[in-house]
Amino acid sequence: MVERGRLSLRNLNVYYGRNQVLKNINLDIPKNSLTVIIGPSGCGKTTLLKCFNRLLDEIEEARVEGQVIVDDQNIYDPGVEVTLIRKKMGLLSQRPQVLPMSIYDNVAFGPRLLGQKDKSYLNPLVEKYLRLAGLWEEVKNRLNEPANRLSIGQQQRLCLARGLAVEPEIILGDEPTSALDPQSSRNVEAHLLSLKTNYTIVLVTHILRQAKRLADYVAFLYLGELIEFGPASEVLVSPRDPRTRAYITGEIS
Amino acid sequence: MDTAWEKAKFKRPKRKIIDSLFRLAAFSSAVLVVVILTLILMTILIRSLPALKLSMIIRTPGTGYYLGHEGGILNAIVGSLELISGATLIAFIIALPGVIYLNTYLKKNSPFSEAVRFSLDVLWGIPSIVYGVFGFLLMLAWHLRASLLAGMVTVALVELPILSRAMDETIRMVPSEIKEAAYSLGASRWQTAIRVILRQAFPGIITAVLIALGRGLGDAASVLFTAGYTDRLTTSLFQPVATLPLAIFFQLNSPYPEVQQRAYASAAILTFLILLISLVIRFFSRKLSRHKIK
Numbered sequence: 001m002v003e004r005g006r007l008s009l010r011n012l013n014v015y016y017g018r019n020q021v022l023k024n025i026n027l028d029i030p031k032n033s034l035t036v037i038i039g040p041s042g043c044g045k046t047t048l049l050k051c052f053n054r055l056l057d058e059i060e061e062a063r064v065e066g067q068v069i070v071d072d073q074n075i076y077d078p079g080v081e082v083t084l085i086r087k088k089m090g091l092l093s094q095r096p097q098v099l100p101m102s103i104y105d106n107v108a109f110g111p112r113l114l115g116q117k118d119k120s121y122l123n124p125l126v127e128k129y130l131r132l133a134g135l136w137e138e139v140k141n142r143l144n145e146p147a148n149r150l151s152i153g154q155q156q157r158l159c160l161a162r163g164l165a166v167e168p169e170i171i172l173g174d175e176p177t178s179a180l181d182p183q184s185s186r187n188v189e190a191h192l193l194s195l196k197t198n199y200t201i202v203l204v205t206h207i208l209r210q211a212k213r214l215a216d217y218v219a220f221l222y223l224g225e226l227i228e229f230g231p232a233s234e235v236l237v238s239p240r241d242p243r244t245r246a247y248i249t250g251e252i253s
Numbered sequence: 254m255d256t257a258w259e260k261a262k263f264k265r266p267k268r269k270i271i272d273s274l275f276r277l278a279a280f281s282s283a284v285l286v287v288v289i290l291t292l293i294l295m296t297i298l299i300r301s302l303p304a305l306k307l308s309m310i311i312r313t314p315g316t317g318y319y320l321g322h323e324g325g326i327l328n329a330i331v332g333s334l335e336l337i338s339g340a341t342l343i344a345f346i347i348a349l350p351g352v353i354y355l356n357t358y359l360k361k362n363s364p365f366s367e368a369v370r371f372s373l374d375v376l377w378g379i380p381s382i383v384y385g386v387f388g389f390l391l392m393l394a395w396h397l398r399a400s401l402l403a404g405m406v407t408v409a410l411v412e413l414p415i416l417s418r419a420m421d422e423t424i425r426m427v428p429s430e431i432k433e434a435a436y437s438l439g440a441s442r443w444q445t446a447i448r449v450i451l452r453q454a455f456p457g458i459i460t461a462v463l464i465a466l467g468r469g470l471g472d473a474a475s476v477l478f479t480a481g482y483t484d485r486l487t488t489s490l491f492q493p494v495a496t497l498p499l500a501i502f503f504q505l506n507s508p509y510p511e512v513q514q515r516a517y518a519s520a521a522i523l524t525f526l527i528l529l530i531s532l533v534i535r536f537f538s539r540k541l542s543r544h545k546i547k
Binding site: 058060084086087089091097099100110159162163166 | 428430434439440444448452543545546
């Protein structure tokens with residue numbers, strides 16, 4: 001039996017205008033493990049991820065039905081404070097998006113939103129999360145430089161540190177290595193692996209090998225439907241559904 | 254063999270001619286722009302040379318100044334600067350929240366935001382004399398005399414659409430991914446606007462302020478009825494204030510050549526002032542925009 005996690009989807013339907021992108025998804029993501037969502041492009045992976053922190057709210061024509069339950073609370077309930085939901089999750093996007101400020105300020109952005117101004121509190125915090133993201137040694141002497149001067153691989157790890165600094169329970173990754181070179185990708189992957197004991201990680205990827213390297217659990221999404229979900233060893237090795245098998249053997253992509 | 258190719262080959266000289274003609278036309282118009290600017294600057298400078306003395310910028314008009322006697326236009330320089338800083342400040346304070354509202358709270362292309370943008374575009378196109386008349390009516394309604402305050406309000410109205418639309422365009426350019434990054438860290442719309450969007454759009458906002466400032470500084474029609482004119486320095490919001498465009502206007506109307514030369518000198522000073530403000534602000538904006546994400 002899969003342990004019930006903090007993140008659950010109940011009868012989730014998402015529409016863009018008249019187009020239904022996610023069809024009746026039910027999913028329980030186990031906590032303190034790494035779940036990978038795979039599927040061909042356009043199958044709704046990113047949309048699914050954006051449901052978790054309600055970034056879908058920013059897409060005009062998007063409409064959500066059903067429940068996304070985080071910590072026993074449906075985050076789509078009216079009256080839910082969306083900024084509080086988002087603070088529970090760190091997000092890594094496809095292209096790292098640093099904020100237009102210094103390296104230090106990027107990491108301190110989240111804590112400062114909570115009203116934290118005290119340098120003696122922020123300094124060790126910034127160091128801690130930069131270390132956790134494996135960036136500290138590279139940037140410790142230039143924390144006040146603009147974040148846009150970092151290489152793209154460093155920027156992605158900065159985004160990781162920034163996301164961790166809001167002390168989330170969940171880390172969401174939307175193909176977080178797709179813009180990175182192989183070396184930086186491995187670096188980010190290694191850090192994700194080291195984080196999964198303390199965080200629930202949900203990763204979207206279209207790279208099967210990456211899924212094999214990282215996943216504890218795998219969800220296969222096809223044309224907006226959740227086809228299969230289970231431990232990586234089962235889904236990736238001996239899938240039950242013919243469509244999953246076809247995807248894994250490369251017949252559909 | 255291939256007839257289409259043969260035809261094309263046959264047409265080639267004609268295409269070549271058209272191409273060179275077009276190139277010539279493009280080049281000429283580019284040169285023309287530079288020539289016109291140079292001509293204007295040279296004319297002003299040459300005409301103003303006899304009158305360009307230090308006293309022009311450090312003295313107010315003395316007795317008989319408008320008959321060609323001693324004095325300067327310090328009153329108009331200071332007056333213009335006072336007026337323009339107040340007006341731009343007012344316009345900025347009104348424009349900024351509006352523009353943020355358009356770009357973070359409203360959905361893209363919502364009917365209301367389209368209506369606001371359309372209104373601003375129309376306001377932009379209204380001649381400044383109309384603003385002058387409107388300001389004059391406001392003044393009467395508030396029982397004000399022609400004064401610094403009335404001038405500020407009127408020029409602020411002239412600047413408002415320019416400032417808003419120019420800021421709107423640069424804030425609209427901020428990539429939505431940056432906003433999403435801030436939202437995903439738990440920032441509210443307001444926090445995102447203040448801490449992230451404005452930083453990213455900062456150089457553009459500075460440019461917008463500059464454009465508005467330049468327009469306000471050079472506008473004569475809006476201050477004609479509202480700001481009045483004085484030969485003294487203005488020390489209160491309720492006194493009339495001298496402005497450079499009107500200084501040029503009054504002096505150029507004079508029958509005395511010495512005074513007319515001073516009109517050109519005033520024009521040169523006005524141009525120089527705009528140049529100076531541009532350079533200073535650009536210098537600071539470059540320093541402050543190093544965090545911008547390209």
